[in-house]
Amino acid sequence: MSNRTNESEDKMEANDYMDSPSTEEATSEGNMTGGGLLKKGPWTSAEDAILVDYVEKHGEGNWNAVQKHSGLFRCGKSCRLRWANHLRPDLKKGSFTPDEERRIIELHAKMGNKWARMAAELPGRTDNEIKNFWNTRIKRRQRAGLPIYPPDICSQSFDENSPSLNMGRFSSGETPNPEFLPTNNLEIPSVEFKGLGVNQELYPSFVNIPAGNFLSAGLSPSCSNSILYSKMHPAKRLRESELSLPGFGAVHPALEQYNDDFQTASKSFRTSYDHDISSSSYLPSGSHALINGNSSSLPISWAMKLELPSLQYSHSQMGSWASPSPLPSLESVDTLIQTPPSEHAESGHHSPQNNGLLESILYESRALKNTKNNSCGQTPNTDAPANGADSSSQLHDASQLHDADWDSCGDPNSPLGHSTASVYRECTPVSGNSLDEPQLMKTLPVKQEKPDWVSMTNGNETDGNSRHLNISRPDFLLDSNWFGLSADYGKDYFILRDAIGALLAEDVA
DNA sequence: AATATCTCCAACCGCAGGATA
DNA sequence: GTATCCTGCGGTTGGAGATAT
Numbered sequence: 001m002s003n004r005t006n007e008s009e010d011k012m013e014a015n016d017y018m019d020s021p022s023t024e025e026a027t028s029e030g031n032m033t034g035g036g037l038l039k040k041g042p043w044t045s046a047e048d049a050i051l052v053d054y055v056e057k058h059g060e061g062n063w064n065a066v067q068k069h070s071g072l073f074r075c076g077k078s079c080r081l082r083w084a085n086h087l088r089p090d091l092k093k094g095s096f097t098p099d100e101e102r103r104i105i106e107l108h109a110k111m112g113n114k115w116a117r118m119a120a121e122l123p124g125r126t127d128n129e130i131k132n133f134w135n136t137r138i139k140r141r142q143r144a145g146l147p148i149y150p151p152d153i154c155s156q157s158f159d160e161n162s163p164s165l166n167m168g169r170f171s172s173g174e175t176p177n178p179e180f181l182p183t184n185n186l187e188i189p190s191v192e193f194k195g196l197g198v199n200q201e202l203y204p205s206f207v208n209i210p211a212g213n214f215l216s217a218g219l220s221p222s223c224s225n226s227i228l229y230s231k232m233h234p235a236k237r238l239r240e241s242e243l244s245l246p247g248f249g250a251v252h253p254a255l256e257q258y259n260d261d262f263q264t265a266s267k268s269f270r271t272s273y274d275h276d277i278s279s280s281s282y283l284p285s286g287s288h289a290l291i292n293g294n295s296s297s298l299p300i301s302w303a304m305k306l307e308l309p310s311l312q313y314s315h316s317q318m319g320s321w322a323s324p325s326p327l328p329s330l331e332s333v334d335t336l337i338q339t340p341p342s343e344h345a346e347s348g349h350h351s352p353q354n355n356g357l358l359e360s361i362l363y364e365s366r367a368l369k370n371t372k373n374n375s376c377g378q379t380p381n382t383d384a385p386a387n388g389a390d391s392s393s394q395l396h397d398a399s400q401l402h403d404a405d406w407d408s409c410g411d412p413n414s415p416l417g418h419s420t421a422s423v424y425r426e427c428t429p430v431s432g433n434s435l436d437e438p439q440l441m442k443t444l445p446v447k448q449e450k451p452d453w454v455s456m457t458n459g460n461e462t463d464g465n466s467r468h469l470n471i472s473r474p475d476f477l478l479d480s481n482w483f484g485l486s487a488d489y490g491k492d493y494f495i496l497r498d499a500i501g502a503l504l505a506e507d508v509a
Numbered sequence: 510a511a512t513a514t515c516t517c518c519a520a521c522c523g524c525a526g527g528a529t530a
Numbered sequence: 531g532t533a534t535c536c537t538g539c540g541g542t543t544g545g546a547g548a549t550a551t
Contacts, residue, residue, distance in 0.1 A: 042519070042545095064536065080537075081520070116539055131540075132518055139516085 039073040043082050047072060051079055052087050085126045092124030096133055104130055105137075109149050 039047075054070040060083065063076030072079065085091075096104065100122060107118040113134075115127035122130065141148055 040521075062536085076536075077522090077538095078520075084538095085519075113540065127539075128519075135541095136517065 038067070038075050038078075040078070043074075043086070047074065048082070048087055051082060055083055055087070081128075085128050090124055091126065096125070096129075100125065101133070101137075104133060105149060108134060 043051075050070050050072050051066065051074075054066050054072070058065075058069070060080075063080040063083075066072055066076060066079045067074060074082070103122060104118060107114075107121055111117055113131075115131040115134075118130050119125055119127040138148060
């Protein structure tokens with residue numbers, strides 16, 4: 001397809017063994033599998049010719065038979081891929097036209113990472129092409145600090161879907177629609193935590209904390225670059241995206257548990273996220289980023305994959321999981337959040353390494369505190385950056401304040417002492433249904449979701465536990481030294497702070 | 510010119526779902 | 531009902547070329 005391919009094939013041509021595939025040749029190349037039966041790696045033109053010939057004679061499909069009948073030493077999968085991506089006669093060659101590019105963006109805004117479906121909408125283009133284009137584009141825009149979707153695409157997608165589908169409206173300069181959540185039209189400049197320093201220097205675990213919660217707070221997908229989700233199994237994540245999209249309901253309870261007070265908020269982060277990631281049944285299938293049922297696989301040091309919400313989350317959907325979106329959407333942003341390697345596993349401490357949320361911070365700050373105090377030399381994160389200690393000290397008090405909470409809930413050293421259910425029960429005023437119960441998905445939205453967003457929107461929720469986030473006061477983040485200002489990441493902090501300030505202003509207005 | 514880094518993309522991998530035995 | 535095979539999908543990787551230092 002590309003020149004590169006041809007070049008590659010030309011190179012391969014010299015070693016082409018297709019007419020007389022010798023085991024010696026194959027194994028020497030190291031690209032044979034199954035004991036030298038199947039070839040891997042770049043296709044040669046001879047192989048292409050064989051495959052084309054085979055398909056012309058036998059038609060597409062039955063790819064596993066290709067090897068048997070054509071003499072190709074390729075697995076059926078490889079044949080299908082080669083045919084679909086390079087040999088199909090109806091394939092367009094060359095780079096995408098501007099129209100195609102725009103179409104891809106539009107489609108992605110609607111569909112998320114549904115490359116095959118997008119390819120179906122773009123004759124002559126393959127899912128692989130589109131995927132590569134998109135990934136490249138994402139990276140480019142991330143670097144440039146640009147929103148992933150242009151404003152017009154956002155609004156178009158928005159309009160196409162539903163008046164209430166507002167999550168995609170992150171365009172700049174757009175007049176906020178008062179119908180929407182006051183937080184949904186906010187554009188936040190792309191902030192890469194990679195450069196922010198928070199995750200690397202202030203606190204490794206930070207990156208995981210506000211991720212879903214920021215999203216759930218209605219920050220636009222354009223701030224996706226700064227919003228970090230846990231990495232779930234890609235296949236499951238995407239497959240689940242095809243299911244209903246109740247929105248960010250899973251994290252709403254988290255927000256509801258916030259208070260202006262950072263310390264309370266920190267606890268809420270902990271408890272809610274514990275629940276979110278550990279209770280896969282609870283997670284709405286649409287909250288791709290959080291539905292990694294395999295939350296236990298979450299390391300504390302991540303190369304995190306960022307999942308964006310679709311443009312289709314509606315206010316109503318957020319308020320009620322009973323309203324799945326017909327067009328699930330998400331996108332993956334290859335935001336790699338490089339964090340210092342965690343030594344939790346080696347530390348011997350119990351650590352909340354699996355949730356990576358604020359509890360991790362608090363736990364680790366506690367550990368750091370203890371390290372300082374006891375000089376035992378064993379810390380949960382022994383190779384944390386120097387200023388990590390400083391930053392953790394910012395959280396120090398919070399962790400102290402919640403020692404009792406942790407102690408009362410199980411393992412005094414680790415928030416993992418909480419079971420999902422216990423955490424949830426402890427921190428949410430939900431009665432009756434256990435999160436461990438399978439029917440949670442059905443029952444929880446009724447009991448949980450409405451108050452979450454309603455309360456956040458109205459900002460007048462006065463739960464007895466005072467753990468609700470008043471979304472009208474997103475400034476709680478600003479006042480909490482959340483980002484641990486330093487010269488290194490001050491700029492990004494202010495960007496984000498301004499954005500949150502704008503959010504607040506909108507809400508107030 | 511040499512080296513390092515980045516970009517692009519073809520191909521691979523694992524998984525899930527459907528079909529069939 | 532279960533096992534197996536086939537196919538398709540989406541994420542990831544590795545290498546070649548391009549660009550920067």
